[in-house]
Each structure stands twice: as C-alpha cells, then as structure tokens.
Amino acid sequence: xxxxxxxxxxxxxxxxxxxxxATIFILLAENxxxxxxxxxxxxxxxxxxxxxGRFVNLESVRPSSLALAYQPIVQKDPRxxxxxLRESNSVLRIxxxxxxxxxxxxxxxxxxxxDHSNVTNPSDEGEYVLLLPENxxxxxxxxxxxxxxxxxxxxxILIIDSHGRTWRNGTVGVAIGVSxxxxxxxxxxxxxxxxRVLQITQVATADELAAAASLVMGxxxxxxxxxxxxxxxxxxxxxxxxxxxxxxxxxxxx
Amino acid sequence: xxxxxxxxxxxxxxxxxxxxxATIFILLAENxxxxxxxxxxxxxxxxxxxxxGRFVNLESVRPSSLALAYQPIVQKDPRxxxxxLRESNSVLRIxxxxxxxxxxxxxxxxxxxxDHSNVTNPSDEGEYVLLLPENxxxxxxxxxxxxxxxxxxxxxILIIDSHGRTWRNGTVGVAIGVSxxxxxxxxxxxxxxxxRVLQITQVATADELAAAASLVMGxxxxxxxxxxxxxxxxxxxxxxxxxxxxxxxxxxxx
Numbered sequence: 001x002x003x004x005x006x007x008x009x010x011x012x013x014x015x016x017x018x019x020x021x022a023t024i025f026i027l028l029a030e031n032x033x034x035x036x037x038x039x040x041x042x043x044x045x046x047x048x049x050x051x052x053g054r055f056v057n058l059e060s061v062r063p064s065s066l067a068l069a070y071q072p073i074v075q076k077d078p079r080x081x082x083x084x085l086r087e088s089n090s091v092l093r094i095x096x097x098x099x100x101x102x103x104x105x106x107x108x109x110x111x112x113x114x115d116h117s118n119v120t121n122p123s124d125e126g127e128y129v130l131l132l133p134e135n136x137x138x139x140x141x142x143x144x145x146x147x148x149x150x151x152x153x154x155x156x157i158l159i160i161d162s163h164g165r166t167w168r169n170g171t172v173g174v175a176i177g178v179s180x181x182x183x184x185x186x187x188x189x190x191x192x193x194x195x196r197v198l199q200i201t202q203v204a205t206a207d208e209l210a211a212a213a214s215l216v217m218g219x220x221x222x223x224x225x226x227x228x229x230x231x232x233x234x235x236x237x238x239x240x241x242x243x244x245x246x247x248x249x250x251x252x253x254x
Numbered sequence: 255x256x257x258x259x260x261x262x263x264x265x266x267x268x269x270x271x272x273x274x275x276a277t278i279f280i281l282l283a284e285n286x287x288x289x290x291x292x293x294x295x296x297x298x299x300x301x302x303x304x305x306x307g308r309f310v311n312l313e314s315v316r317p318s319s320l321a322l323a324y325q326p327i328v329q330k331d332p333r334x335x336x337x338x339l340r341e342s343n344s345v346l347r348i349x350x351x352x353x354x355x356x357x358x359x360x361x362x363x364x365x366x367x368x369d370h371s372n373v374t375n376p377s378d379e380g381e382y383v384l385l386l387p388e389n390x391x392x393x394x395x396x397x398x399x400x401x402x403x404x405x406x407x408x409x410x411i412l413i414i415d416s417h418g419r420t421w422r423n424g425t426v427g428v429a430i431g432v433s434x435x436x437x438x439x440x441x442x443x444x445x446x447x448x449x450r451v452l453q454i455t456q457v458a459t460a461d462e463l464a465a466a467a468s469l470v471m472g473x474x475x476x477x478x479x480x481x482x483x484x485x486x487x488x489x490x491x492x493x494x495x496x497x498x499x500x501x502x503x504x505x506x507x508x
Contacts, residue, residue, distance in 0.1 A: 005256060005257045209466075
C-alpha cells in the first residue's frame with residue numbers, strides 16, 4: 001500500500017487560545033480529506049506552541065550570570081541564552097551560534113528548540129521567541145481526543161520539530177509528541193527472508209514519519225504545518241516520546 | 255501537492271551480476287507505474303550491494319591483531335570485526351555488539367554498515383556477509399543513466415541504509431548514495447512569513463526522503479527494497495552524498 005502525505009492548505013496564522021483541532025477538522029473537509037481509521041496527522045510544533053501561548057517577551061527575561069558567561073562564546077542575545085538554559089536539564093556543548101542541550105523533555109537538541117522565526121508579536125511590539133509546547137505528548141493526546149470526538153475515527157497525532165544531527169549536515173524532522181501511533185517499532189525476534197533473526201531490532205517509526213512530513217511541509221514551514229498521512233504501514237497503538245529517548249546509560253557520545 | 259511513496263512489488267532475490275535497473279524498469283510497468291519527470295526511486299543498499307557482488311565469505315578473512323584485541327569487548331566474530339575495521343577510516347567507540355566507525359565513505363555508522371541478515375550463500379555453503387556498495391553515488395548515477403536510456407525521463411535515484419542515532423532509540427533510513435536529487439537544500443537567505451531571515455538554513459532533503467522510504471520498505475526490508483516517489487517538493491538537480499557529511503572541523507561529538 002502506498003504512503004501518501006498531503007499538506008493541508010489554508011491554515012491561518014495561529015495565536016494563543018485558537019482551537020487548533022477544530023480549525024484542522026474544518027480545513028480537512030475544505031481540502032477534500034475525510035479522515036479514515038489508521039490515518040495520521042503530523043503537526044509542526046510551532047503552531048501547537050502558538051495556540052498554547054508559549055511566547056516569551058525577551059524584555060521580560062533577566063539573564064543569569066551563567067547566561068552572561070556563555071554570551072561571548074555563543075554570541076547570542078543573553079536573554080535568549082537564559083531561556084535556553086531554563087528549558088534544559090544540562091548543556092552538552094557550546095560554540096558560536098549554538099548551545100547543544102538536553103531539553104527538559106529528555107531529548108538532545110540545539111538551543112532548546114526555541115524558535116525565533118515566524119514569531120509575531122501576539123499583543124504588542126516586543127521581541128518574542130517561542131518555546132516548545134510544555135508537554136507535546138499531552139498536546140498530541142488532546143488534539144487526538146478532540147478530533148476523535150468530531151469524527152469517531154482511530155487516528156494518530158504526531159507533533160514534530162526539526163533537529164540537526166551529530167555528524168550530518170542539515171536538519172531533519174523528528175518526533176517530539178506522539179499519540180496513537182508507534183514511536184518505536186520493535187522487530188526483535190522477526191526473522192529475515194532466510195529464517196535468520198534480524199540484526200536491526202528497533203525502527204524509529206515516528207521519527208521516520210516526522211522526516212517524511214517535514215519534507216512535505218517544505219521551506220517556509222508555517223506555510224503547511226499540518227500534513228495528512230494515509231497508508232502508515234504499522235498498526236496504530238498508544239505510545240509516547242519516551243520510547244524514542246535513549247537511556248543515558250546507553251549513551252556513548254555525551 | 256501530495257508526496258506519494260509506493261513500494262514496487264515483485265522484486266526477486268538479487269544475486270551478483272543481475273541487471274538491477276532493467277529489473278526495476280520491467281517491474282515498474284507491472285506495478286502500473288509510468289515514470290514521469292521529477293519522480294525518484296529509492297533503493298535499499300542491500301540489493302545494490304548484492305548485484306555488485308559485495309559478498310565476503312567470512313572463511314576468507316584472517317583477523318588482524320587489532321580485531322582480536324577488540325573481540326572481548328565487542329563480542330562479535332573477529333573476522334567480522336576485521337572487515338568492519340577494513341571498511342573504516344577510524345573507530346569512534348566500541349562496546350558489546352557495536353563498533354561506531356567513520357566509514358571509508360566519510361559517514362559515521364555502526365559496524366561499517368556490514369550486513370548479516372538476508373545474505374544468502376550466492377554460490378556455496380559458506381557464511382557470507384555483505385559490504386556496502388563500493389561507491390553508492392556512482393551506483394546511483396549508473397542506475398539513473400540506465401533508466402533514463404529506457405524512459406527518457408528526468409528522475410532521481412537515492413540509495414539508502416538504516417542508521418542508529420546518537421541519542422535516540424531506533425534506526426531511521428538515511429541517504430548513502432545520491433544522484434539527481436538535492437541531498438541538502440540550502441535555505442540561507444529565505445525569509446519567513448514576517449520577512450525575518452530563517453534560522454534553519456539547511457534541510458537534509460535526501461535524508462528526509464530516505465526516512466520516508468525506509469518506513470514504506472517496512473519490516474522485512476528486502477520485501478520491498480524499491481520505492482517509487484512522486485511529488486518530491488524540490489527541483490531535481492545533480493548532487494551527491496558529500497553534501498550531507500559534516501566536516502570534521504565542525505564536529506562537536508567525536
């Protein structure tokens with residue numbers, strides 16, 4: 001069966017308090033898409049953060065002494081550095097333009113996923129940045145529940161961001177919030193074509209779908225931040241981000 | 255426009271010397287797929303390696319003293335360890351079951367991408383493993399040229415493998431050979447919706463497509479190792495794996 005990823009056209013620029021699931025539900029219909037059991041909607045974190053009001057006015061941030069100490073190396077606004085530190089459990093590396101952190105949610109990323117682009121001033125002229133959703137798994141569960149109330153279909157919701165990689169150029173889409181689809185698919189015990197047990201034991205199915213959807217979201221990002229997916233080749237099930245986080249005890253590169 | 259990934263059904267189990275592009279061309283027709291300008295075929299490295307005869311009989315390998323020294327830690331067959339070392343520029347980490355290396359081709363991966371599953375004995379009863387293609391970019395160029403001679407369409411060819419990630423569980427598909435599609439897409443200078451220059455500057459478009467196709471190839475891997483892609487959202491162009499390899503000077507985690 002083919003996997004088809006279709007951008008949902010016509011989404012507005014979201015602001016705090018907007019009803020994301022209701023907007024998506026209406027626009028799916030306008031795009032001629034009727035949800036079926038097994039479909040997945042992939043949503044860019046940015047619009048989830050916006051409706052959840054994760055804006056921070058940089059004028060409200062007072063940098064700590066640590067943020068000020070990092071500033072000459074990182075060469076970013078020390079208020080932004082302060083926010084990056086507040087959003088993180090620990091710092092892995094710093095260099096000009098980037099702080100690699102373990103985010104409070106447990107994954108490793110650059111600059112705690114704090115976004116500076118496509119962030120409007122929601123209510124005034126201040127300079128705003130946008131934090132990641134407080135708990136993207138919960139955000140995904142919430143959107144899934146509301147859509148289910150509208151359509152009574154078993155669907156999955158995946159919230160994604162773009163991350164750099166350790167040794168490869170360019171960003172790829174990754175899962176940061178998962179509800180109703182397998183984040184990780186465990187193949188342990190599966191036999192290959194010749195009856196030998198497979199070497200690869202776990203596939204990051206939600207990350208693979210995140211990358212696929214990110215590709216379709218395209219350049220501007222906020223242009224088409226919701227992607228409808230049909231033909232996901234694994235059974236839907238309850239899941240969450242934690243499946244994708246490698247335990248520190250197995251980490252070889254920290 | 256939607257992105258559609260369709261597994262090409264009916265591929266045989268390949269052996270050294272088989273004509274991969276001719277087989278794919280015939281099977282596309284049998285699958286009802288007529289290539290169009292802008293289409294991409296994503297091919298699992300394993301079948302490319304097989305037709306290129308990248309089998310190695312472990313009985314023919316004599317482990318070096320270094321391979322024997324690694325064996326108590328890695329706990330793999332020392333002949334396999336020897337092959338991993340021969341295929342690599344350097345070793346980053348070793349632990350039970352895995353050697354993280356810089357492959358001769360320049361990317362970081364586990365066990366030099368040497369494959370033990372779905373490897374049949376092509377001509378005898380020996381225990382065989384399968385190395386990566388000698389030069390996957392060249393393999394992709396070759397397949398693309400042969401298909402172009404058959405159909406006169408401008409298509410892209412992407413050869414992929416599955417890699418683990420530093421801090422996340424599970425493997426994802428990644429590009430190891432690229433011809434005719436942008437490995438990396440540079441957005442520097444692109445403005446966001448509000449006229450601010452985008453923070454994210456480079457998207458690993460070939461890796462995002464590799465992950466998408468890997469998802470569709472599914473569990474058994476060799477079941478559907480060729481995926482037809484329509485609706486890739488970027489213009490096709492000449493490219494290669496090197497675009498995706500982060501220079502060592504920018505490497506923070508070696």
